[in-house]
Amino acid sequence: MQRTSEAHKERLKLKLKERWNIERDHWIPLSEPSTQEEVVYFPQGYFFKDYGLENLKVVITEIAQGQIFQWNWEVSGEEFYSIASEEMVAFENLEKYYFDETCNWIVYVSHENTITFGGESFIQLLVKKWSNWFKYLNEWESKN
Numbered sequence: 001m002q003r004t005s006e007a008h009k010e011r012l013k014l015k016l017k018e019r020w021n022i023e024r025d026h027w028i029p030l031s032e033p034s035t036q037e038e039v040v041y042f043p044q045g046y047f048f049k050d051y052g053l054e055n056l057k058v059v060i061t062e063i064a065q066g067q068i069f070q071w072n073w074e075v076s077g078e079e080f081y082s083i084a085s086e087e088m089v090a091f092e093n094l095e096k097y098y099f100d101e102t103c104n105w106i107v108y109v110s111h112e113n114t115i116t117f118g119g120e121s122f123i124q125l126l127v128k129k130w131s132n133w134f135k136y137l138n139e140w141e142s143k144n
Contacts, residue, residue: 001087004069004080012069012080015103020118022097022106038123041116044109046136051129057085059125060107064100071097074111 004012016022020037060068064085072079074095088098098107105119117123127133 001070002082004082009078009080012071012099012101012103016071016097016099016106019103020106037118038120039116039118040123041108041114041138042133042136044113044115047115050132050136051126053088055129056107056126057088059122059129060088060098061085063105063119063122063125065104066101069097069099069101071099073097 013023067082068085070079070081070083070088072081072094094109095111096109098109099105105122106117107122108116108118110116117126
């Protein structure tokens with residue numbers, strides 16, 4: 001895990017804003033930013049029990065182009081790190097985004113125990129490896 005430079009962090013934040021309408025704030029499903037991109041979300045508990053962190057790491061490794069970035073936006077100093085997929089750990093109720101340099105895909109983990117995925121190619125790869133994904137699709141929305 002390596003901290004990202006301020007200049008690089010600002011470039012990545014601009015890309016996230018342009019592509020996903022992500023700023024230093026909650027994202028789908030906790031808020032309603034507008035994006036034309038394909039986005040799905042699931043309850044974290046079901047996702048990690050049924051699909052698992054190791055399978056998620058495989059998907060990220062397959063789709064990532066270059067470095068993977070982790071943005072902990074709620075932490076003071078807005079922690080931006082370059083990480084290897086192996087460094088992803090079980091999530092601890094912190095607001096985190098994961099993406100690569102292209103920002104063509106995004107993973108958002110929320111304190112409300114949801115996990116959101118963005119990017120058509122990412123989602124296609126995810127559901128290809130998860131046979132009953134539709135069972136939990138956008139479930140948080142139906143409970144809130």
